[in-house]
Amino acid sequence: MSKPLKVAIAGLGTVGVGVVKILETHKDLIRSRCGRSIEVVGVSANNRARDRGVDISGYQWSDNALDFAGQDDIDVVVELIGGSDGIAKELAQKSLAAGKSFVTANKALVAHHGADLANTAQEAGVALRYEAAVAGGIPIIKSIGEGLAANELNLVYGILNGTCNYILTTMEATGQSFEEVLTEAQRLGYAEADPTFDVDGIDTAHKLAILSSVAFATETDFEHVYTEGIRRIEAVDIEYAREIGYRIKLLGITRLTEKGLEQRVHPALVKKNEPIAQVEDAFNAVVAEGDFIDRTFYQGRGAGQGPTASAVVADIIDIARGHTGPAFFVPSGELKKAAPVPISEHEGACYIRLHVQEKPGVIADITSILKEHDVSLDVMLQKGHEQDGSVYVVLVTHKIQEKILSEALNRIGELSSVQEEPLAIRIENL
Ligand code: HSE
Secondary structure: OOOOEEEEEEOOOHHHHHHHHHHHHOHHHHHHHHOOOEEEEEEEOOOOOOOOOOOOOOOEEEOOHHHHHHOOOOOEEEEOOOOOOHHHHHHHHHHHHOOOEEEEOOHHHHHHHHHHHHHHHHHHOOOEEOHHHOOOOOOHHHHHHHHOOOOOEEEEEEEOOHHHHHHHHHHHHHOOOHHHHHHHHHHOOOOOOOOHHHHOOHHHHHHHHHHHHHHHOEOOOHHHOEEOOOOOOOHHHHHHHHHOOEEEEEEEEEEEEOOEEEEEEEEEEEEOOOHHHHOOOOEEEEEEEEOOOEEEEEEEEOOOHHHHHHHHHHHHHHHHOOOOOOOOOOOHHHOEOOOEOOHHHOEEOEEEEEEEEOOOOHHHHHHHHHHHOOOOEEEEEEEOOOOOOEEEEEEEEOOEEHHHHHHHHHHHHHOOOEOOOOEEEEEEOO
């Protein structure tokens, strides 16, 4: 049997503790699967004394995770600290440059610096692995990068943020507002105290930028991911969407066409009988389409100790088996720079919710602006009477270019009878 693979873990939060637990619990299973054992040599975290429910007394403790990059007895550094820059980035650069493989669950780090880190790893002849960074326990990086490697991929999309999916499905089930569900989710510990990255779509955008690179062999380009979150969705939108046969999901969508790379994150109406629409609670799901495979669908837990640690340990096992191939499945010099396709060029049908005064001529004013911009309607509903004499008007457009629709909506939003900025949610017939 080959010599043990020696691992250091930087960060002993929920996921780090999960990694320690799996490596202990499945020590023998993992040894037989790799043909060698995996040994934790060192650990590092902020607080040595904290009771984490696992025994770390047998591991070398380090107050500074950067020490691991300089230690000869470490083969793999596992980074579970987080953040796109700072210590996580420095640890990645130093560890890889020192010839240590690097495993991370840090989507921000990979989304921002993936191409550079992949290059450093390749030059050093070591592995950079990040399965846990996207969709937690779903092995989507390997599925796309290896399982679908015979295909040219056309489209990848998914529900990549469990917090948002939990909020949207709970709003649908209970009729509660976004704020009510978010507050309850924070109280139960499902949502972070600062939910910005989750609810504003940034977490999904990080994951999408990584998926684009894996699927299309393009350099990670987080800066050009169009990103919108779910804060403006109201329970009425979920109800009206259901009436016309849709559910609302926060999607990340990436597509490479002759126009360039389209990467967008936003709430979307998806047909309620599509598998992606059936994904409930905090689950994640990914759809990947290839030219020979057709459509594939993956679903599982996108967060939590067990699923995320499972993905981290799978990466360590991969390295123990001697797989040190390129991080994005092509040599790093072959990663393409793709031209970003601006969201203004996107074309599709759209759900629009207007909150207007109930008085004569309001609909006429709205439809006359739509006519001037050549926006054609498929559905129009007027919903309810609020006590203040306002109503909701819901419009569903036919396929329209985003640039044109937003010009029309800007003008509609300026009408004195329109009481708040129009809400537009793209309809995805993917
Ligand atoms: N905060 C993420 C989510 C999990 O809610 O899905 C980690 O990526």
